[in-house]
Amino acid sequence: MCALCGVLGGSEHWADAHARPGAFTRNTSPLERRRERARRVTEANRILGHFGLGLSDWQGTAFQLSTRTGKTELVDNLSHLWAAAEKLLGRPVDPLDPGLLARLERRA
Amino acid sequence: MSDYPDFTPVILLTGFLGSGKTTLLARLLKDPALGDTAVLINEFGEVGLDHHLLDRIDDQMVLLSSGCLCCTIRGELAEAIKALHSKRARGEVPPFRRIVVESTGLADPLPVIATITADPVLKHHFRMGAVVTTVDAVNGRDQLARQPESVTQAAVADRLVLTKTDLADTATTDATIDALRALNPDAPLHRAATDPLDATALLSDRPALTTALEGFRCVAAPDLAAPAHLAAIASFALVFEASIDWTLFGLWLTMLLNRHGSAILRVKGLLNVEGSETPVAIHGVQQLVHVPTHLAAWPNPDDRRSRLVFITRGLDPALIERSMQAFGLKPARAPMAAA
CATH class of the missing domain: 3.30.1220.10 (CobW-like, C-terminal domain)
Incomplete structure (x- = not known):
């Protein structure tokens, strides 16, 4: 837990590929982990931009998800991210939505 | 260095009512290879444990002569597993290396899997192992058509055990297998009546997805x-x-x-x-x-x-x-x- 703000440390998430016996592990050095977080933010923003949302790293322990009007949620991991996005938007964030897919395909 | 794994696998034995879970479990428990296993069941009586071959540890826990630890689930599964973990850490029970949980026939397997994966204590000491699902060859197809729970149990299975094939004719067995393959195309399928059923292999880690593409059934029945x-x-x-x-x-x-x-x-x-x-x-x-x-x-x-x-x-x-x-x-x- 952060002694200043009282935020609990991030929970393990399967996509983080944390070191664990027998488990798929990647990005074990601090630099690799920071690079991965930065890339994850970039790629997530490519999707979230279609919903008017933006993601940024928050102190290397969480992510800050914001709307254009400044509504903000802190999220621990990718699973929390999409639930938080739906909460901020008040509507589903659906990767199978043909409208979203058409926009992504036009940009590709 | 402890005598047990950092993350002890929890294997789920599931299957619809009357599909032969308890019979399968009673058969597996006779195998000395399960000596390093703790089994969580609903009632001792149902499995028909031989009372001459067990030591009673307390009301809910017995030690079989094979070394296998058998416990009844009273209340929450998470509490039962934590109690086992704590007794193992204190050396009050043998250092089991895996846990087998027998679910009730109407149970949705997901809450058990969620408990092991997400419970803040369990997730640091245990991991979800294979899901083994028993399916009755005689009634399985009918159950799949009528009972949504049986569909989920078959779909999430890492290994399928087809029971009562000796009571079903070939056409009925084939129809049940066809229905199963539409739901779960690649899980290894064992026949309890005729296959030797190696207990260790059956309860081992979930098999990796086969790279052989042959055999996948990709259409709904x-x-x-x-x-x-x-x-x-x-x-x-x-x-x-x-x-x-x-x-x-x-x-x-x-x-x-x-x-x-x-x-x-x-x-x-x-x-x-x-x-x-x-x-x-x-x-x-x-x-x-x-x-x-x-x-x-x-x-x-x-x-x-x-x-x-x-x-x-x-x-x-x-x-x-x-x-x-x-x-x-x-x-x-x-x-x-x-x-």
């Missing part, structure tokens, strides 16, 4: 599609020539499971992840994804294509494939047809 809960259940596989970008894959799959997790009975895959020499196995059940594991080697070194198998309810396979492509993950070809 047409005459089973009538009941509402079976309509639109589909199993299909996607194959990828190029290696998988783990960052994009994580974003895409978490987004998909957040919105459609309840419609995805199962996702399993063997992935060639960028930057990884050996394959990565992933297993998910509805919204839950197990910790991905690294396999020591490719089953076929000449074929390193990634494969993802989905068992879904009411989702269009073509839309899932299109979504992966739009997110930058490129399946090599359309959802695979039956080989």
Whole structure:
């Protein structure tokens, strides 16, 4: 837990590929982990931009998800991210939505 | 250094009412190879434990002569497992290396899997092992058509055990197998009546997705599609020539499971992840994804294509494939047809 703000440390998430016996592990050095977080933010923003949302790293322990009007949620991991996005938007964030897919395909 | 694994596997034995779970368990318990196993059951009496061959530890726990520890589940599963863990740490029970949980016949397997995966204490000491599902060859097909729980139990299975094949004629058995294969195309299927059933192998870690494409059944069984809960259940596989970008894959799959997790009975895959020499196995059940594991080697070194198998309810396979492509993950070809 952060002694200043009282935020609990991030929970393990399967996509983080944390070191664990027998488990798929990647990005074990601090630099690799920071690079991965930065890339994850970039790629997530490519999707979230279609919903008017933006993601940024928050102190290397969480992510800050914001709307254009400044509504903000802190999220621990990718699973929390999409639930938080739906909460901020008040509507589903659906990767199978043909409208979203058409926009992504036009940009590709 | 302890005598037991850092993450003790919890194996779930499930199956519909009367499908032969307890009979199978009683048979497995006779195997001395299960001596390092703790078994959580509903009632001692149901399994017919031989009272001459056990030491009673307390009201809920007995030690069999094989060394296997047997406990009845009173109340919450999580509490029962924590109590076992605590007794093991104090040396009050033998250092078991795996736990087998026998669920009730009407149970949805998901809450058990969620408990092991998400409980703040259990997740640091235990991991979900294989799900073994018993299916009655005589009544299984009918149960699949009528009972939504039996569909979930069969779809999430890592291993299927077909029971009572000695009581069913060949046509009935084949019809049950066809129905099972429509729901779960690749889980190894054992016949309890005729196969020797190696207890250790049956309860070992969930098998990696086979790289042999032959044998996949990727269509819903047409005459089973009538009941509402079976309509639109589909199993299909996607194959990828190029290696998988783990960052994009994580974003895409978490987004998909957040919105459609309840419609995805199962996702399993063997992935060639960028930057990884050996394959990565992933297993998910509805919204839950197990910790991905690294396999020591490719089953076929000449074929390193990634494969993802989905068992879904009411989702269009073509839309899932299109979504992966739009997110930058490129399946090599359309959802695979039956080989």
